[in-house]
Every structure is written in structure tokens, then in C-alpha cells.
Amino acid sequence: MIEKLKPILEKNGIILDSSTYAKLEAFNEMLLEANKKTDLTNIKPEDMHIMHYADSILPLANKDLFLKGSSCIDVGTGAGFPGMPLAIIRSDMQFCLLDSLKKRCSFLQYAVNELCIKNVQVIHMRAEDAARGALRESFDIAVSRALAPMNVLLEYMIPFVKTGGRALCWKGPQIFNEMLDSLSALEILYSTPDGLYKIPLDGLEHNVQAILKIKPSPNKYPRRAGTPSKKPLV
Incomplete structure (x- = not known):
């Protein structure tokens, strides 16, 4: 895997040392092995x-997106993306990997322990519940990849972020339509678009939409588990 990944990263100015690549490779091998028994990724x-x-x-x-010493929560991390690769590379940051499925969290905790990754906490909980406890408004950054439409995703993510922090949403070519559908959600959650960053992958239209949190989230959000996806903010 690494021999394919390394040229792509270096082409875009990301230079990693051999020990970092070794951890990425080891994590990938663990994932492939675990995936034979448990459906973690397709x-x-x-x-x-x-x-x-x-x-x-x-x-x-984009160095301004991930500042040294910042804290980051990966909401709906799944098999650990983007959170695990980011945590392996950015040992100067603190990461929380959040997912609602126990099998995913069990695998991730195993990988964290085996690889001695010290800057990662794995939490098994729904986003709607986790954002009402100690994790609320406690992170500089929230990230999420392929979890939900933007107007649903914002209700999951924004309550975790400190005022002045950002939600970074990995999205495909549908991003512009999703943003149009999210105007009410942005207003309700006191947040605003803060830049669209292209992910330079040949033949693929992948983006990261940054959302800036302007002031604290209203206490009623997120709504109870299941409601954001059934009744998106419109």
C-alpha cells in the first residue's frame, strides 16, 4: 500500500518519515485482516x-486547517478514516474517534493499543448523545467523511466544536447542492462556510468544505438520536 501512497503524498508536498509510513502500513494490515471477519469497509x-x-x-x-496542538474529533469514524491516518501523522494533535457501532470501536481500540498511538481516544457513542455531554464544544476541529448529507452532518458536528473552531466535511461533487440545502442549518447552528478545499486525486472530485463556528450552539441541538437524519434542518 505504501509504495502506491507515498508518490501521491510527496507530489503534494507531504513528506513522511519511515516510521510513520510503517505505522500506516501496520494499521492497513490490521484493517484488512479484521475486515475478513467483520465488515468494516467495502x-x-x-x-x-x-x-x-x-x-x-x-x-x-492545507496547513491552516490543522494547527499544531489542536484537538480534533472524527464524527462517525467508521473504520478510522480520516481520524487514524491523521492521528498517526500528526502526533502533535489530540484525536477522538467517535462511532456508534461497537465492532468498529473495538477494532480501533485494538489498533490504537497495538500501535502504541498515544494521541487517540476511541469512544463508542452516537454523535447526538456524545455532543450533549463532556465532549460538547471541546474541540478545535471536527472532521467527518461520507457520513450524511450536509444539513444533517452539521447538526452532528457543530456542537462538538469550540466557538471559532471548524467543522471539516469531506464531500464529493454534490457539495454545491448540499450547501444550498444547508443554508438554514448554518444559520440555526451559528456557523458559516469558511473555504472549499479540493483534494487532488486524479479522476475524482473530492473536497473538504470548512465550516466556521461563530458562537455557541443553541442548547436544543443536536436533537435526540435519530431525529437529525429523519427531520433535517431546513
Whole structure:
């Protein structure tokens, strides 16, 4: 996997040392092995370097998005993307990987322990519930990849972010229509678009939409578990 990933990263100015690549490779091997028994990802092994790793890592080229010492929550991390690759590379940051499925969290905790990754906390909880407790408004950054439409995703993510922090949403070519559908959600959640960053992957239209949080989230959001997806903010 690494021999395919490394040229893509270096082409975009991301230079990693051999020990970092070794951890990425080890995590990938753990994921492939675990995926034989537990359905963690449907991406084919030969496509992992692009669809999981490059897609997760390339936004690091935009240095203003991931500042040294910042805290980041990956909302709906799934098999650990983008959170695990980001955490492996950015040991100067603190990461929380949040997911509602126990099997995913169990795998991620195993990987964190095996790889001795010290800057990651894995939490098994729904976003709507987690954002009402100690994690509320406690992160500089929230990230999420392929979790939900933007007007749903914002209700999941924004309550985790401190005022002045950002939600970074990985999106495909539908981003412009999704943003149009999210105007009410942005207003309700006191947030605003703060830049669209292209992920330079050949033949793929992948983007990161940054959303800036302007002031604290209203206490009623997020609504109870299941409501944001059934009744999106419009």
C-alpha cells in the first residue's frame, strides 16, 4: 500500500518519515485482516491507498486547517478514516474517534493499543448523545467523511466544536447542492462556510468544505438520536 501512497503524498508536498509510513502500513494490515471477519469497509484492498489513505491525508497540505496542538474529533469514524491516518501523522494533535457501532470501536481500540498511538481516544457513542455531554464544544476541529448529507452532518458536528473552531466535511461533487440545502442549518447552528478545499486525486472530485463556528450552539441541538437524519434542518 505504501509504495502506491507515498508518490501521491510527496507530489503534494507531504513528506513522511519511515516510521510513520510503517505505522500506516501496520494499521492497513490490521484493517484488512479484521475486515475478513467483520465488515468494516467495502473498499477493495487495491483501492485503499487512494480511497482511504490519500483522501484522508492530502488535506494536511492545507496547513491552516490543522494547527499544531489542536484537538480534533472524527464524527462517525467508521473504520478510522480520516481520524487514524491523521492521528498517526500528526502526533502533535489530540484525536477522538467517535462511532456508534461497537465492532468498529473495538477494532480501533485494538489498533490504537497495538500501535502504541498515544494521541487517540476511541469512544463508542452516537454523535447526538456524545455532543450533549463532556465532549460538547471541546474541540478545535471536527472532521467527518461520507457520513450524511450536509444539513444533517452539521447538526452532528457543530456542537462538538469550540466557538471559532471548524467543522471539516469531506464531500464529493454534490457539495454545491448540499450547501444550498444547508443554508438554514448554518444559520440555526451559528456557523458559516469558511473555504472549499479540493483534494487532488486524479479522476475524482473530492473536497473538504470548512465550516466556521461563530458562537455557541443553541442548547436544543443536536436533537435526540435519530431525529437529525429523519427531520433535517431546513
